[in-house]
Amino acid sequence: MSMSTNNGASLDSNGMAGALVQAVDRTEVERNNRIMLYKLLLIVPVMLFFCASMVPLYKQICKVLGITATRAMAENTQVDTSRLIAIDFVANLNTNFAWNFVPVEKHVDVNPGAKMTINYRVTNTLPYATTGRAVPSFAPIEGGLYFNKIECFCFSNQTLQAGETRDMPVTFYVAANIPKDIGAIALSYTFFRVNDSEAATNLSAGNLKKAP
Amino acid sequence: MASTTTLDDATSHHDTHNEAHADAHDHGPGSWTRIFTTTNHKDIGSMYLWFSLFMFFVGGGMALLIRAELFQPGLQIVQPEVFNSLTTVHALIMIFGAVMPAFTGFANWLIPMQIGAADMAFPRMNNWSFWLMIPAAILLFASFAVPGGAAGSGWTLYPPLSIQGGLGVDMTILAIHILGASSIMGSINIITTLLNLRAPGMTLMKMPMFCWTWLITAYLMIAVMPVLAGAITMLLTDRHFGTSFFNAAGGGDPTMFMHIFWFFGHPEVYILILPAFGIVSQIIPTFSRKPLFGYASMVYATASIALLSFIVWGHHMFTVGMPAQGQLFFMYATMLIAVPTGVKIFNWIATMWRGSLSFETPMLFCIGFLCMFTLGGFSGLVLAVVPVDITLHNTYYVVAHFHYVLFPGAIWGLMAGVYFWLPKFTGRMYNETLGKWHFWLSAISFNITFFPQHFLGLAGMPRRIPDYALQFAEWNMVSSIGAFILGFSQLLFVWNVVSCIRSGAKAEAKQWEGAESLEWTHLPSPVPYHTFETAPIVK
Ligand SMILES: [Cu+2]
Numbered sequence: 001m002s003m004s005t006n007n008g009a010s011l012d013s014n015g016m017a018g019a020l021v022q023a024v025d026r027t028e029v030e031r032n033n034r035i036m037l038y039k040l041l042l043i044v045p046v047m048l049f050f051c052a053s054m055v056p057l058y059k060q061i062c063k064v065l066g067i068t069a070t071r072a073m074a075e076n077t078q079v080d081t082s083r084l085i086a087i088d089f090v091a092n093l094n095t096n097f098a099w100n101f102v103p104v105e106k107h108v109d110v111n112p113g114a115k116m117t118i119n120y121r122v123t124n125t126l127p128y129a130t131t132g133r134a135v136p137s138f139a140p141i142e143g144g145l146y147f148n149k150i151e152c153f154c155f156s157n158q159t160l161q162a163g164e165t166r167d168m169p170v171t172f173y174v175a176a177n178i179p180k181d182i183g184a185i186a187l188s189y190t191f192f193r194v195n196d197s198e199a200a201t202n203l204s205a206g207n208l209k210k211a212p
Numbered sequence: 213m214a215s216t217t218t219l220d221d222a223t224s225h226h227d228t229h230n231e232a233h234a235d236a237h238d239h240g241p242g243s244w245t246r247i248f249t250t251t252n253h254k255d256i257g258s259m260y261l262w263f264s265l266f267m268f269f270v271g272g273g274m275a276l277l278i279r280a281e282l283f284q285p286g287l288q289i290v291q292p293e294v295f296n297s298l299t300t301v302h303a304l305i306m307i308f309g310a311v312m313p314a315f316t317g318f319a320n321w322l323i324p325m326q327i328g329a330a331d332m333a334f335p336r337m338n339n340w341s342f343w344l345m346i347p348a349a350i351l352l353f354a355s356f357a358v359p360g361g362a363a364g365s366g367w368t369l370y371p372p373l374s375i376q377g378g379l380g381v382d383m384t385i386l387a388i389h390i391l392g393a394s395s396i397m398g399s400i401n402i403i404t405t406l407l408n409l410r411a412p413g414m415t416l417m418k419m420p421m422f423c424w425t426w427l428i429t430a431y432l433m434i435a436v437m438p439v440l441a442g443a444i445t446m447l448l449t450d451r452h453f454g455t456s457f458f459n460a461a462g463g464g465d466p467t468m469f470m471h472i473f474w475f476f477g478h479p480e481v482y483i484l485i486l487p488a489f490g491i492v493s494q495i496i497p498t499f500s501r502k503p504l505f506g507y508a509s510m511v512y513a514t515a516s517i518a519l520l521s522f523i524v525w526g527h528h529m530f531t532v533g534m535p536a537q538g539q540l541f542f543m544y545a546t547m548l549i550a551v552p553t554g555v556k557i558f559n560w561i562a563t564m565w566r567g568s569l570s571f572e573t574p575m576l577f578c579i580g581f582l583c584m585f586t587l588g589g590f591s592g593l594v595l596a597v598v599p600v601d602i603t604l605h606n607t608y609y610v611v612a613h614f615h616y617v618l619f620p621g622a623i624w625g626l627m628a629g630v631y632f633w634l635p636k637f638t639g640r641m642y643n644e645t646l647g648k649w650h651f652w653l654s655a656i657s658f659n660i661t662f663f664p665q666h667f668l669g670l671a672g673m674p675r676r677i678p679d680y681a682l683q684f685a686e687w688n689m690v691s692s693i694g695a696f697i698l699g700f701s702q703l704l705f706v707w708n709v710v711s712c713i714r715s716g717a718k719a720e721a722k723q724w725e726g727a728e729s730l731e732w733t734h735l736p737s738p739v740p741y742h743t744f745e746t747a748p749i750v751k
Contacts, residue, residue, distance in 0.1 A: 036333070036403070037334065037404060047434075047437075050439065051442030055468060
């Protein structure tokens with residue numbers, strides 16, 4: 001009982017018998033502590049597993065609760081379903097430009113306000129890398145005021161390697177406030193060849209060397 | 213030693229426990245070398261507290277560097293990369309190095325005494341959980357010296373920035389792993405002690421509030437630390453082993469890290485505050501000379517705060533483009549937490565109501581805690597509103613908010629605890645006048661530092677930037693001046709503690725007449741090295 005002498009408030013006055021009882025109690029306590037330790041340690045792998053399974057868990061919960069619409073995918077409420085606008089796509093090449101340039105979809109009918117994506121296909125038939133640039137135009141001209149392009153390849157240099165074919169998308173919508181008297185719009189692109197000195201200011205040296 | 217010698221044959225585990233005790237006695241309490249081998253909960257408690265005091269000043273020094281850089285627009289003192297590292301490591305040190313170890317220090321000192329146990333349930337593991345923190349701290353400090361510097365991604369370690377950083381990020385990740393392991397061991401120890409070692413008659417609903425808040429905090433820690441470990445391990449494999457958990461280029465999703473991180477992160481903020489609630493719940497009744505109002509509702513409120521903390525993490529990421537239903541859920545769930553928190557504030561005020569109050573330093577810190585923490589809670593409610601948060605996200609308003617809950621919340625809770633229990637720990641009294649100076653200087657300079665940051669945030673100043681637009685100059689200057697007063701007035705605290713230990717007036721066993729827990733009613737001051745070797749009977 002040497003240690004109890006340090007023990008101000010709770011002196012152990014039970015003597016040897018008390019000590020024995022206490023010792024038995026303490027083995028019991030040690031055992032209980034150990035069991036508790038294993039139980040609590042079990043939480044660690046469980047939570048690690050939970051962490052690892054968060055992706056499928058989220059997917060499942062969102063599916064069950066029907067939580068799918070993010071802000072980006074919110075429903076477009078601006079579509080005017082009462083009318084259709086006929087859109088024609090035209091492709092032109094400037095003189096002496098030996099590329100092949102065609103619209104993949106030549107014609108679509110679209111509700112004002114609805115988003116639409118079509119493609120143009122361009123092929124470089126020359127035996128070396130060439131750079132071109134497309135310029136759009138509309139008919140009727142005021143139709144262009146209501147034709148909003150979200151994504152387009154025009155006005156920026158397009159460099160194609162020898163024989164390369166590329167699909168270039170145009171994403172657009174026709175403004176919902178388009179006047180009733182415009183029922184059709186034609187969109188025409190004309191590809192111009194960018195001369196080499198101009199291309200040089202815009203392009204990497206690698207492409208330049210291939211050009212004659 | 214007779215009572216425990218019988219035990220030696222029973223378990224080898226206990227062997228070392230006794231040896232360490234014997235060892236400590238051979239060297240005497242004066243021998244400092246016992247800190248390496250000690251398994252005594254009071255030794256380890258003190259070691260935790262000194263460690264966290266040291267880290268508090270290191271983290272505080274970093275904060276002052278940050279405020280010095282922001283004193284005026286332009287780059288004066290540190291490069292932007294270093295600035296980023298400073299904000300990151302300041303947060304990591306304050307959270308994992310100062311506040312959490314300080315609470316664990318109090319848990320070690322107080323829990324065995326308050327429930328009438330001789331020591332913690334796993335004394336050797338206790339020693340180990342303390343010493344694990346030292347290599348972690350060294351890793352964090354050393355990361356400043358490696359090429360690329362310390363992690364600069366903010367303490368949240370968001371990818372892709374944390375995937376791009378240098379060796380410093382790896383060292384930070386390793387440090388957090390180690391600290392996490394230390395916290396888990398500490399928590400297991402605390403839960404086992406509280407559930408298995410209570411004295412006869414000490415039922416769960418008779419435990420002092422500090423024990424209750426720690427029981428709940430410890431469960432929170434075991435539950436969320438592995439989640440953090442999982443998240444940063446994935447970060448590590450993304451960095452070095454070609455996985456793409458969070459790397460968009462490989463099909464991963466950086467938002468996923470935010471979800472996992474904040475599933476840890478929100479409960480973490482309650483880990484930082486609940487033990488302070490416990491300390492305050494013991495000090496306010498003492499100096500009101502009334503029992504705590506609504507003890508049972510305090511316990512249930514603490515438990516419901518802990519449970520709710522698992523379902524509100526989305527409020528940290530309202531701007532990532534989550535579904536509107538998700539935003540609404542997280543917004544209402546977050547606001548719901550104000551209810552149990554309000555219950556607690558109400559109970560503390562009701563405890564003081566018509567009490568015979570006296571305003572010693574610990575009580576001053578607790579009243580300061582009540583006022584300032586409530587303010588921080590309100591700005592939290594403001595930030596919980598989705599449309600408001602979308603404009604205030606990542607501004608200084610957020611910085612003001614969490615410093616209002618963490619400094620007067622966690623830190624003042626700890627300061628109050630130190631002043632309150634110092635007479636019990638050391639047997640000597642601190643200097644009351646100096647303590648009051650410490651409180652008032654802290655209270656005034658804290659508000660000078662952080663209140664203007666609300667204005668800066670509302671005006672749109674982003675957080676984590678070393679330079680800013682001219683229109684923010686005035687309030688930044690005010691904030692920096694406040695920060696320096698705040699920082700240096702903490703030296704009064706150190707001076708007070710040290711002079712109390714060395715030459716304070718003799719303290720009584722029951723220094724505070726209103727104190728009712730076992731360490732005050734059953735033990736002398738200073739408490740002896742071994743207490744409650746025989747459990748007291750609690751009526
Ligand atoms: Cu949160």
